[in-house]
Amino acid sequence: MAHWIWAVAGAGLSWALAYREANRWIWAVCAAVYLLAASFASAFSFVTLAILGTFYIAACAIVLVPRLRRAFVSDPLFGWFRRVMPQVSTTEKEALNAGTVWWDADLFSGRPDWNKLLAFPRPALSKEERDFLDGPVEELCAMTDDWEATYELNDLPPSVWQFIKDEGFLGMIIPKEYGGLGFSAYAHSQVITKLATRSAPATVAVMVPNSLGPSELLLHYGTDEQKHYYLPRLARGLETPCFALTGPDAGSDAGAIPDHGIVCYGTHEGRQVLGMRLTWDKRYITLGPVATLLGLAFRLYDPNRFLGQEQDLGITLALVPTGHPGVNIGRRHFPLNASFMNGPNSGKDVFIPMEWVIGGQERVGQGWRMLMECLAAGRSISLPSSSAGMAQMAARTTGAYARIRQQFRVPIGKFEGVEEAMARIGGNTYMIDAVRTLTAGAVDLGEKPSVLSAVAKYHCTERGRTVINDAMDVHGGKGICLGPNNYLGRAYQQAPIAITVEGANILTRSMIIFGQGAIRAHPYVLKEIDAAGYADETTGARLFDQALWSHGAFLAGNAARSLFLGLGGARLKPVPGSRDLKRHFQNLSRICAGFAFMADLSMLALGGALKRREKLSGRLGDMLSYMYLGSAVLKRFEDEGQQQTDLPFARWALEECCYRAQEAAYGVFDNFPNRVIAALMKRVAFPFGRRFKAPSDDLGQRVTRLIMQASPARERLTADVYFASSEADPVGRLELALGAVAAAEAVEAKARSKGKVHRAMPASMSEQVDVALSANTISAEEAQLWRRYEQLRKACIMVDDFPQDVGRRTTPREQNKPDRTAEQRGMPEKAEA
8 A cells, every 4th residue: 555655645745846836946856856765665666666757757858958848848839829819909908018016916826915915004194184184175075065066056056166176176186396285095085985975076076187187197197398387277276177088989999989180280379380180079078068178088190100100109198278279068968967067078170289298299199008007096096985985974874774763663774684785784885995995005005006996996886886775775765755855865876877987897897807907917927928929939939938837837836725725724824914804814815726726727728718708707807806805804904903893894894705706706617618627626716615605694783783873883984974963964963863862762661661651552752752751750851852862863764845846947958949730749730610
């Protein structure tokens, strides 16, 4: 039986070497030692040893001698790879090269360094930023009436617009040297989050100028002259910017925009200058109807070769004052009846000078990369922050409402069906804010996380939509009746807008997250692609050889790690952090290893076809996403001092991430076209089958209890929600009622215990108080407290009502509508009397 022991030892040695991703020389030395030891111990027969020795010598010759390795392995694979590699368009190349790789590289490595994650500094506000939040931001929230803006004015009042401009809200990202506030990305995120708890129109008015648009593009790429002229004007609100990219025929495929410019000479300010004649047609442009400065994306052509030999110069960006002759600012859109300014614009044969190109002539044709790099930063802030604000508002109000609203004399939040929705609200809100904070912090570290910004945008908006849907379900009739006292309806109505903009979520999930991540964040794939693209085939083959063999060790390492962690449940994996979440660190380590192995095998088996298999790509992207979401939750819990009362939130979010990642993996296994490879991936990544479960009912109940009572955990979860501590404010009224409910219930229980107020008694609450008071069961002070609470409770659950003709007004269409004859209406003419 000794030879079986040696065989097992050989397999164990190979496993250990693969796990450590040992280089080729270490493999050769260890294999030699193993064979010599087996020889001396006579572990195998002479024939077996001879076969093993021959194989060893041949393998060493091929693997260790570069000329032989390339001749027999690398060069043939290099030729095959160049033939099957899908064509990558110029815009795709620029998108792939845009931005930076950050924590996503660790996730793709299959062995994330958790100490590295925890060592990233926790984002914090400076005193100036905190003062701005406590001052102008609070004041702006107090000035804003969402019902007035969305129903009565269909816009922010002029006084609010002026306040936004005067206080520098439009220049938060502009450095102080240009007159801006010079805030950090985290401060920018905090401002948007707080505003989103109060007013969507105000949020958008502030968000857009500080996201993808003229300010950021000028900061990174503008000429000194452009910066010194425009940035101070943008910072002071003298210019209102917008950026026009999307058009009727260019949405997701923005690189195919038909809007174009022709390089030519024309007259500008009375003199002949080199410039371009532009024709464009854009729509969905936020702030477009009120903008004074239009950022414009178009494809530039140079048929007369004024700028060189190329005729198609590529996508170019320019700044065009909206008052410039030929610029047509169209009428406004109403995206789901939202009241932020949004609309089309167009122009035909509009001449602009070359100096209006962002960055000047030398930036001609670089527009797509400029956009992709700026989008990576802007997408990290705007929509994750607005989703976090919406979720916090929903969590705070729904928790309070579920506590004070009763049915069958029981708070509705204690019914298990409602509890289930409430648990999702609490857990998802914790998760969204964790992702928002971590991603904003990455931007402050100098990163432009192109892949992780897409993950943050997609999952924060999707989970934000889940939160608002659940909140509406819990509120029932209170939620669906619009009016000044409805704090959820507009958020519910407009949630799909966030799903759609800055990269539609279907596209983001199915093509961008994994499709871009697999190339950018993978340690070797981009190197192999770059090598295949070399014009010098000899150099390309040499670089491909280096990347290929490192990639092979990487694949073997993740296979060994995934199987080892799967067999042992990752319990032996050393991890940092608190003991409370140790198993979650280990579980995510296991999922990372399995994901890295699955991703490599998928790319190897399907090659360029994986790009077209969007369902598989989307599921692999889901695994990557849930690993990032889980990382953000772990980071938040540790950064906030391991708050024990917050554990239910963190555990719910982490169990949700692990479960969803597992189900995404099984979606890959069940639908992978090569069934042999599917079985291999499944046995390596999940050797004992499904092991992760969705958050339990008991955990969900603990989450629900936390958001249904005034507590430090609830305050931390919803720290950014704006409300006035006044009955006049619908959210403030809820808070007052929640603060009074416990004492009022104690008084009621006291009255019932004396038998003077019966549980089945159909009388009104006021009558019940009178009965208890007259019987001296409760004191006058207790009666007043009870009545006060009942007054607040009733005000909270009531909905707005209006006269029957509310909102009836003659529309422009009706004013201009010609009278129609009976025949045109499809009715017979009346017979003459």
